[in-house]
Amino acid sequence: MKDDKLDQLARIWGMSVELMLKTYQSDSLVPGICMNEGCDFATEVEPDTRASWCEECRNRTVTSALVLAGRI
Ligand SMILES: [Zn+2]
Numbered sequence: 001m002k003d004d005k006l007d008q009l010a011r012i013w014g015m016s017v018e019l020m021l022k023t024y025q026s027d028s029l030v031p032g033i034c035m036n037e038g039c040d041f042a043t044e045v046e047p048d049t050r051a052s053w054c055e056e057c058r059n060r061t062v063t064s065a066l067v068l069a070g071r072i
Contacts, residue, residue, distance in 0.1 A: 006068045009033040032064040
């Protein structure tokens with residue numbers, strides 16, 4: 001599930017998972033995606049985000065790419 005979401009987020013961002021993680025590894029804002037199945041809401045979040053607001057689900061379900069990848 002986590003890997004699926006990471007892949008999905010990279011597709012939305014238009015880059016490979018590897019490039020996305022490399023590009024954003026030391027940025028103050030990084031890509032994040034909603035963890036709910038069937039929701040592909042993506043936005044920029046702080047690197048350590050685990051429960052940010054999803055505008056689609058109206059819930060705190062957005063997790064950052066770095067957290068998804070286990071980099072944080
Ligand atoms: Zn959502």
